[in-house]
Amino acid sequence: MRNMVLKALDYRTNQPVCMEIKNGFISSVTACQQKINSGLYIAPGLVDLQINGYQGIDFNKRGTNIYDIKKITQILFEKGITSYYPTVISNSDKATESLLTIIALACETFPEINACIGGIHLEGPFISPEDGPRGAHGKQFIKAPDWELFSRWQEAAGGRIRIVTLSPEWPESYNFIKRCVNSGITVSIGHTAASPEQIKRAIKAGATMSTHLGNASHAMLPRHLNYIWEQLASENLWSTIIADGFHLPDSVLKVFIKTKPDKSILVSDATSFAGLPAGSYSGHIGGDVELDATGRLFMKYNPNLLAGSAQSLLWCVNQLLQKNILPLPEAWDMASVKPTESLYGSVTNSLQAGNPADIVIFKKNKNNIEIIKTIKSGEVVFSGLDKN
Template identity: 40%
Template sequence: METICGRDPASGAMLEILVAEGVVTGIRHGVCDADVWIAPGLVDLQVNGYSGIDLNSEACTVHDVCLLVRRLACLGTTTFLPTIITAPVAKMAACLKTIAEARAADAMVRHAIPCVHLEGPHISPLDGYRGAHAVEHVRPPSIEEFALLQAGCGNLIGMVTLSPHWVGSAEFVRALVGQGIVVSLGHTHATGEQIRAAAEAGARLSTHLGNGIAAELPRHPNPLWEQLAEDRLSACFIADGAHLSAATMRAMMRAKGFERCVLVSDAVALAGSPEGAYRADVGGEVVIGPDGAIRLRGSNLLAGSGIVLKDGVARVAAELSLGTALTMATSNPGAFVRARGVLRVGADADLITFRWRSGDTTLQVQDVMVRGRVMQQESEENLSR
């Protein structure tokens, strides 16, 4: 049996977590003294890549996926959904196949990646709403195409982002929900009626709300108000300081209700890279500016983010509270992927300890435990093998 200690971010109380055989076997209060916070491992529903590894590239290998899992774990993200964006069917299928093969080959990958998120291709074809997705590959919903992609990856797709403006969208949503797929609305110019119909059919989320939308909108109605007002939809937010201003994010979270807010990174392969011009599978020709934001060259359109989830948690903690921010990055997203991100007896021992003070722009992760295994003991040499 192992013991890991820290302060509860919600209450400040000291916690002693007992771990055996990869699960939490006990939680004791006030019995240890620690100068770190403790929380469940972070859960990220939207990861396109990180640290040079691009999940949307056909050059991505099984080894790359295994390495990405370990790198993100050491940064506190113990569960994440690889996110495959709008592309030709063959390319999407190839990317899905690589992830499926990595899960089959590596138990840690299998644990860290419960399913895959398809962001597209059934999104808005309109400029602005479409974001960095290639317009030539945007297409209407197709049950046949979805079945083909699922068959090729062993039913690994667990979340789909789409725009419900397409004819037959509600029926498509209902069919996916019937298969246990989480449907999220995003990159959409849909009307209020179409958004409500999708929610009635079982859609449960809004993908990076406030982004993937035109720069100028009617005051009302518009897709932002309609999704904020729809209580059947939780909302994902990218808290990198570029996708949403602090004031906008705070107001939208308050409108949606903190219990229905989810933080995502939307990290891409270029996350963490220095300023300059690059070529990327997500967005094509892109530029990283002084603020670390990744934009399409010659445009203000964003092409994913340059953060990992612990950075977003710190930004939201500065605006709200540490406990609230962590809930948005653990149990709230975890509810959409097999109840991950919880700290309770019987749960997987996916735990992080970290230091954070108001004003910090990231969590200073100290130790990471994945199913009872302390990841911080891994060397870079081992991570790269």
């Protein structure tokens, strides 16, 4: 592990800084005395709390192996992502156990993967069975929260399940949430048809997050008393948001972010179809789906229903910048330091001495960010300069 010195513009202040990295950690960050003409920015690596796959590799497809997971990790480095949470959605009990086992095996086999996977996000099957809130999850897999079943899955995952998305409409959810929280697991409310009272009860039990707020919901809701308003109003819940330009209108994005400027997080919800050309595809998420030329991913036989995202977390950051919804520091923080703060109660990956050297160097062309270099634990894992 080599030491290095990086000189670039601090993404927060636009001022030149010198960062010294030793033994995989940031040892110092100081103001640079000389002028920097490169136009390069330095920032914490991106952290994706919800990603189902990328470029043909699917965390939800049986047959995916540890080398596929190694490959997707490298692909994500190219997008500036230094930490991610593979997301396993509703499936059969046996398939879920098998998928979790493969992710755990990849972490145990490759130290670099173990360093990048912050945990596993279990999205379902303890969600709403209703059309709309269920989203693209198969109805045949949906069930009430079951601690014994979850414990078997957690064992298969080697204790790596870190986030659980569920709907508190199930009578069993209250005690299940409490047991998760007592085990150090973040509980996120999502894919829900719960009443406002059920939402409040879940928060009382310890739920602290909302999964892709505003999506996976009914097309029509009561104008005042509904599960979206109730989650948005709660000061205890972090809102995760898909800002890919398709999941939420710009006006809704603005309202969500303004309501919770300090507790809003970007997630990609990227599927295995992200990074692929437009066309017809089939997979566990949504079954038969279409990816159109604009990048919108939807269910083939129900075009009004999205089937996850086909875009990266970096794309989402760029959307906020291009549409002038947020300036660079705030947009980047929503995809880098805010995710870790939501999980651990404090920021652990900012540009400060003592933090792990999970760093990206990027340049900005107008309002579009291009990753130049990604550094994980003090090692260069991607260099766009090598491709020139």
